[in-house]
Amino acid sequence: MMTLAAEIDKNGTSPEKLLAPVLSAFWDEPESWTLETYRRHEGYEGLRKALAMSPDDLIAYVKDSGLRGRGGAGFPTGMKWQFIPQGDGKPHYLVVNADESEPGTCKDIPLLFANPHSLIEGIVIACYAIRSSHAFIYLRGEVVPVLRRLHEAVREAYEAGYLGTDIMGSGLDLELTVHAGAGAYICGEETALLDSLEGRRGQPRLRPPFPAVAGLYACPTVVNNVESIASVPAILNKGKDWFKSMGSEKSPGFTLYSLSGHVAGPGQYEAPLGVTLRQLLDISGGMRPGHRLKFWTPGGSSTPMFTEEHLDVPLDYEGVGAAGSMLGTKALQCFDETTCVVRAVTRWTEFYAHESCGKCTPCREGTYWLVQLLRDIEAGKGQMSDLDKLNDIADNINGKSFCALGDGAASPIFSSLKYFREEYEQHITGKGCPFDPAKSTVWADDKNAHRGVNA
Known part of the structure; x- marks a missing residue:
């Protein structure tokens, strides 16, 4: 595989062209977290288009886009929504898993800190699709600055009519609750999270029944990752074909890669799925000066580690799986030769x-x-x-x-x-x-x- 550096030499293009800033497009702007800034970047336009569709058509649209869950397992998001039974006479719930706790994983917290309205807009769209009138965000309690910023964004959304009763004249009513967890890694597991939300000790549940049938308060529940839901507004606004034009056939779209460790330029790099670590290191400045890569994780500490020989493995679900690991949360922890x-x-x-x-x-x-x-x-x-x-x-x-x-x-x-x-x-x-x-x-x-x- 030709490296990014070789492509630059051949085509004279900038390495940044490999990146696809969507969720992170305006993180560097002053007060990027405000509703005013979000609206300036076509915020809530995706919601407007979603509300013009029927809930079933909306689920089918997200399913056709190929969006896969960004929380680790890569399960198709639209399919997860489709599992919710309709006409059952029970309340339906959406729960957003923001209990980011795995060593090396650091994408959802920066996203919520810099652009919380992308999540809120995605929540409203998802709740319209699954016919839910109450959603929850389960946030890791230690990140108090993010909690405060999220509360303020929710307040702005209520004030602007994007939450509450008769949202944008659609007849949709939606209440959004932000819940701060107590700092337990196990609560990142979706059923343990539901137990914690219900006031019990966070421990995984026996399945079946699955959350789609008996989740929060024994009612049909969708549990999605922050990045999964935050990606939905852009898909509705710019189209599923635009989304599928990025990434690979089975892993389409853009995603956040968290580069950390002994690298010259750690941070969040938003790129199409299928980019390689070699390409990301070319963009970010490589390993720290005078050192070489020894081993790295493709998806956080819970995924099998890779070595220097895996630098050109495509970082999508199929590519990483074929190489013997898991894409997970795309937490690329890089360790040099000084590490034991x-x-x-x-x-x-x-x-x-x-x-x-x-x-x-x-x-x-x-x-x-x-x-x-x-x-x-x-x-x-x-x-x-x-x-x-x-x-x-x-x-x-x-x-x-x-x-x-x-x-x-x-x-x-x-x-x-x-x-x-x-x-x-x-x-x-x-x-x-x-x-x-x-x-x-x-x-x-x-x-x-x-x-x-x-x-």
Whole structure:
């Protein structure tokens, strides 16, 4: 595959042409979060067009656009809406999952901070489609500045007639509630989120029944990610064919890629699905000066890690899946050669052990024992048999836990042993981390990096 740099040399085009700013088009404008700024950029025009359609036609339109959920699984958004039974005589609910908590994932919070009205407009469109009169935004409670900004945007929307009764003369009534969670990673799982909204301890539910049949308050419920819903207004305003002109056949459209770690230009890069990490690094300035890529995650810490050999993997659902990982939330965490893989995986696993809700035995017990083994290996107290034991415990968690948290905890174990087993062995035979400044020449030119990278 030709790299972006080669394409620039050949065609004389700017690397920024690869990007597709839609949700992030005016993030850098003064007061980008206000209704006035949003209207100036065709805000609520998508809603106007949606209200001119019937709810069933609107669902079919979103389904035909090919929009897939941006929360990790990539499930078709229109199909999720279609699952809601009609004529059942029950209230229908829309719940927006804004409980962004995974290590490395940082797209929904910046979106809400800079452009909250894109979400609110998307919520009104979605509620019209599924015939809902009450929607909820479940926001991670620690992000207080975002909570305040979201409350202000909701107030503006009510005042302008985009929320409340008879919205834009359509007869649609809609109440929007912003709920701040208490900071539990497990509440990012949709059924645990619903339990939390209902005032109970956030723990995953047994399925079936699925939320589309018995969700919030045992009523039909759609649970969508922030970016999924915020992408809908642009599709209605500019057309499904415009949306499908970007990305790939099975993964159309634009999306936010969160680039972080040892890179020269971390941040949000909005591009069509199918872009590669090599292209994004070309745009952002590459790895930090004097260093090279060692390993990276395509979709946050719960997705199997990739290495330098995967730089040209298309970052869409099919491309990443074929390469052995998951696109997830498109959280591209990049680590250079100064990073100890064992230490990084240990920290991630400590996070999953801490955030396990404890409902199921494989996850509750498995993550605990993974942490014990990893800490021993990192400290130079491990044995070679521990590596097989790690793999065995991860296998007993993967696919056997109540929700996907267990799978996420197992992924870094499997992939790090696959690509960096030798580094694990060096910890055991060398009685400690080979990246320790006292034991390695790796740090000779950059001793302070160890403190920042592995602290």
